[in-house]
Amino acid sequence: MPSPQQARAQASAITSGKTAPEAEAAPASQLRTLFDRPRLSPGQRRIAQYLIEHITEAAFLSITDLAERVGVSQPSVTRFAAAVGFSGYPALREKLQSIALRTLAGGPGTTEENVSNELQAAVDAEVENLENLRRDFADPDQLIELGRKLSASTPLTLLGLRISASLAEYFAYAARRIHPDVRLVTRGGSVAYDALLQSREAGGTWVLAFSMPRHAQETLTAVRVARSAGLKVALVTDLALGLLADEADVVLATGTGSRLVFDSYAAPGVIAAALLQAMTDADPERTQARLEEYEQISDQHQFFLRD
Numbered sequence: 476m477p478s479p480q481q482a483r484a485q486a487s488a489i490t491s492g493k494t495a496p497e498a499e500a501a502p503a504s505q506l507r508t509l510f511d512r513p514r515l516s517p518g519q520r521r522i523a524q525y526l527i528e529h530i531t532e533a534a535f536l537s538i539t540d541l542a543e544r545v546g547v548s549q550p551s552v553t554r555f556a557a558a559v560g561f562s563g564y565p566a567l568r569e570k571l572q573s574i575a576l577r578t579l580a581g582g583p584g585t586t587e588e589n590v591s592n593e594l595q596a597a598v599d600a601e602v603e604n605l606e607n608l609r610r611d612f613a614d615p616d617q618l619i620e621l622g623r624k625l626s627a628s629t630p631l632t633l634l635g636l637r638i639s640a641s642l643a644e645y646f647a648y649a650a651r652r653i654h655p656d657v658r659l660v661t662r663g664g665s666v667a668y669d670a671l672l673q674s675r676e677a678g679g680t681w682v683l684a685f686s687m688p689r690h691a692q693e694t695l696t697a698v699r700v701a702r703s704a705g706l707k708v709a710l711v712t713d714l715a716l717g718l719l720a721d722e723a724d725v726v727l728a729t730g731t732g733s734r735l736v737f738d739s740y741a742a743p744g745v746i747a748a749a750l751l752q753a754m755t756d757a758d759p760e761r762t763q764a765r766l767e768e769y770e771q772i773s774d775q776h777q778f779f780l781r782d
Contacts, residue, residue: 505574506530507596510559511733514688519555520736521545524593526571534575538564597734604730604742611729612749621709621725622753628681630656632674632706635685636663636694642685642711642740646747652769653755653762663693668700675704683750686712686719687731688738698722711746 510523525545526533533541541564542549556567612618625631631654635643640661647659656677660670671682682701686694695718698708702722710723713731720726727746732739755762773779 506571507734509570511600515555515558515733516689517736518547518551519558520733522547522552522555523559524736527593530571531575534568534571536568593734597732597739600730600734601732601739601741604732605745608729608742608745615749617725618727618746618749619753619756621727622750623757624707625681625683625709625750626654626754626757628679629654630658630674630677630679632658632660632671632679632682632701633685634660634667634671634682634694634697634701636661636667636697637691638689638738639685639687639691639694642687642743642747643683645744646683646685646751649748649751650754653751653758653765655761655765660697663691663697667693667697671697671701671706672704675701675706680707681709682706683709683711684723685743685747686710687740687743688713688733690714690717690719695719695722711743711750713743 506523506527510520510527515523522541522545525541529544533544536544538549538552542552545552553564556562556564559567561567561570631650633643633647633650635641643659643661647657650657658670658674658679660667674682682698684694684698684701690712698710698719699722701708707724708722709725709727710719711727711729712719713728714720715726715728720728727750729742729746731743732741
């Protein structure tokens with residue numbers, strides 16, 4: 476295994492008298508593209524981040540040394556290599572070394588900022604998700620119609636399990652200001668089944684489910700229970716295809732930010748706010764009456780600080 480010093484010598488030799496093609500992406504961009512294809516677990520993203528931030532050194536580490544540097548097990552590194560499309564760690568390391576050699580040789584875009592600023596890359600990815608969502612909103616008819624149906628469902632049930640609970644809680648908090656009966660389900664298993672069945676018995680017609688990666692098996696089971704009970708399911712998720720999407724009556728799919736260890740949800744958050752807007756527009760008189768009543772109560776009990 477060559478040392479970083481030997482690698483620099485190799486890089487100098489193979490690039491002597493040559494310039495890198497202008498069209499070649501910066502090493503950090505190549506690595507982000509390489510690691511952004513699959514749906515990586517948080518532990519696997521830690522490995523990816525380490526490789527991006529320390530490519531010139533990490534590319535020449537043994538699997539044992541890399542696992543120790545990142546703080547994971549050797550089998551975790553092997554699974555990571557398979558997750559990004561390689562037969563094993565040796566094949567991944569060969570690819571990493573080819574990128575590292577170009578970096579050491581002073582190829583395009585090899586500044587420290589380009590290699591290490593994952594935060595800006597994460598923001599850029601979210602901007603792209605929002606741009607895609609903006610194009611989707613060019614035809615808002617589906618979302619407006621769904622807002623009307625959710626508004627008419629009494630009770631309205633919201634489902635968000637595991638990491639998706641935060642989006643469901645946000646939606647529930649706002650929806651309760653404009654809807655008379657909002658029921659929030661953030662626990663799976665029999666607790667979720669009871670809530671869904673009771674919602675249907677009480678006259679509910681729709682469930683709005685949030686499912687963000689990594690997608691929970693219990694979310695799929697709960698959605699199937701809802702369907703079997705006679706409830707229709709609207710799903711906000713990152714995947715337009717798959718088992719969950721197949722079970723839903725309406726799917727609103729948008730990208731999530733996957734550049735950091737844990738996903739960020741800029742675009743799903745905008746979808747949630749847009750659905751709330753559609754619900755307010757579906758029954759403006761009820762919306763206005765409930766909002767005014769809530770403002771009176773909040774002033775009376777001083778819920779909020781005064782500016």
